[in-house]
Amino acid sequence: MQPMYDPLTSAQLGPNDSYPASYWATQGMPQWPVRSALPEQAEVVIIGAGYTGLNAALSLAKDYHREVVVVEANQLAWGCSGRNAGFVMPSTGRRSYQDWIKSYDMPMAKAIHAEQHAAIDHVRSLITDSSVACDTQHGGYLKLAHSAKANQLLVQQHQLLQQLGDAAVLHSAATVAADYVKTPVAHGALHYPQSFAVNPMQLAAVTAHAAANAGAKLVTNAPVQHWETTPQGQRLHTAAGSIEAKQVIIASNGYTPNHLHPAIHGRSLPVLSSIIVTRPLTAAQQQQIGLIPAHQFMDTRSLKYYFRLLPDGRLLFGGRGAIRGRDANKPRYAKHLQQALQATFPQLETVTLDYFWSGWVSVALDDYPRIYEAAPGVFTSMGYCGAGVAFSSLAGHRLAQLTSGDALPELPFYQSALPKFPLAQGRRLGQWLYYQWARATA
Numbered sequence: 001m002q003p004m005y006d007p008l009t010s011a012q013l014g015p016n017d018s019y020p021a022s023y024w025a026t027q028g029m030p031q032w033p034v035r036s037a038l039p040e041q042a043e044v045v046i047i048g049a050g051y052t053g054l055n056a057a058l059s060l061a062k063d064y065h066r067e068v069v070v071v072e073a074n075q076l077a078w079g080c081s082g083r084n085a086g087f088v089m090p091s092t093g094r095r096s097y098q099d100w101i102k103s104y105d106m107p108m109a110k111a112i113h114a115e116q117h118a119a120i121d122h123v124r125s126l127i128t129d130s131s132v133a134c135d136t137q138h139g140g141y142l143k144l145a146h147s148a149k150a151n152q153l154l155v156q157q158h159q160l161l162q163q164l165g166d167a168a169v170l171h172s173a174a175t176v177a178a179d180y181v182k183t184p185v186a187h188g189a190l191h192y193p194q195s196f197a198v199n200p201m202q203l204a205a206v207t208a209h210a211a212a213n214a215g216a217k218l219v220t221n222a223p224v225q226h227w228e229t230t231p232q233g234q235r236l237h238t239a240a241g242s243i244e245a246k247q248v249i250i251a252s253n254g255y256t257p258n259h260l261h262p263a264i265h266g267r268s269l270p271v272l273s274s275i276i277v278t279r280p281l282t283a284a285q286q287q288q289i290g291l292i293p294a295h296q297f298m299d300t301r302s303l304k305y306y307f308r309l310l311p312d313g314r315l316l317f318g319g320r321g322a323i324r325g326r327d328a329n330k331p332r333y334a335k336h337l338q339q340a341l342q343a344t345f346p347q348l349e350t351v352t353l354d355y356f357w358s359g360w361v362s363v364a365l366d367d368y369p370r371i372y373e374a375a376p377g378v379f380t381s382m383g384y385c386g387a388g389v390a391f392s393s394l395a396g397h398r399l400a401q402l403t404s405g406d407a408l409p410e411l412p413f414y415q416s417a418l419p420k421f422p423l424a425q426g427r428r429l430g431q432w433l434y435y436q437w438a439r440a441t442a
């Protein structure tokens, strides 16, 4: 297998890299909007055609009538947006509401809660406005307590969610086993009924079509390889030619090459998340594990595992992958996930894997994303910490507002820059140490 692109070490990204051999890439690839040649200039150029970039393009073109070009290194949704597990859930990084109350206060936790749910509504309305159904599964997301201690924390989280007006429901271990999933690793669960699941590639296609219909130009196989700041603005040199812009949005997130722009250098840790997908389970196997293709699950470990039954009866199971891109496709990482799957479902005697792939998520030093002006005329949004399907979509809209001079809600995500990792060179070592600690204490 070919080594994977690594944002911290690879000399270049693309062009012309095909989609990874994921389950999504085999589900009848969507018709992407016609690709345009690279124009010589635009008011706003967006780097990266995932959910962040495509939503920013949609909002800039539709709400602000601005001339916008998206330059993507490879194919539309080639990054995380075409590779994820498709959980549309409330998240803005890894901080709990309790953490937000400690740093701010209850009104701020309420405002953050509202923003997270606005993000889910944003995705829902993108799908509703489109004729593509995105294979949605509407049973909601269950956070599974992996230990009795973790279950006590879920009970406290539930009390807090009630104060925030959230519809989340607390389930006992017995209810989880009877109604949702039969696994020894669930000591209880918090069920978020507003969450749902999608085919992530279809969601990207829905967004790309909406952006193109609104007038955005989407240019593929155009990795930005060199960046010049000129008296007029910004000049980007890509593999498909050069383009000048008054403003640039960096929407390359976990795939951002190490030296794309000095203002964002060393402010994100690219981390691999990996997924395996089994051969379709038989009806008897589905019954044994009690799953139906409706709910999404994630556990409470520091290094989490997540899973869902896909519409065709396959089991999707994911978790953290290798540390370096060159190791990402090694079979031992698929094996590691398969072992975790079998520990979750010991009643499944054999499972055959049909798919294994990985993608780079962007982790922020202090566990929450930022949307801000990184340098004059240069804007960015990154650091979703592995849970960005819903939030990146709203973030794109927030970026459009910011670049167009509108005020953003007064929330921590919009009020400061991403903090720099103290020893940017040592990010990988820190990550390795964290993985050792998390595995030892799981």
Ligand SMILES: Cc1cc2nc3c(=O)[nH]c(=O)nc-3n(C[C@H](O)[C@H](O)[C@H](O)COP(=O)(O)OP(=O)(O)OC[C@H]3O[C@@H](n4cnc5c(N)ncnc54)[C@H](O)[C@@H]3O)c2cc1C
Pocket (backbone or CB within 6 Å): 013, 047, 048, 049, 050, 051, 052, 053, 071, 072, 073, 074, 075, 076, 077, 078, 079, 080, 081, 082, 083, 084, 085, 086, 087, 088, 089, 091, 222, 223, 224, 225, 251, 252, 253, 254, 255, 256, 257, 260, 272, 273, 274, 275, 318, 357, 358, 359, 360, 361, 384, 386, 387, 388, 389, 390, 392
């Ligand atoms: C295996 C996996 C499972 C996940 N599951 C979930 C989930 O179930 N729910 C959830 O909420 N989140 C999940 N995530 C995270 C989620 O997918 C991301 O947060 C989200 O897709 C980020 O979107 P984005 O547009 O910001 O970045 P991306 O989709 O990664 O897009 C960035 C794009 O920028 C392009 N690019 C980079 N550099 C350049 C350059 N120099 N020039 C031009 N283009 C460039 C890349 O090619 C890429 O296409 C998962 C991630 C992975 C990897």
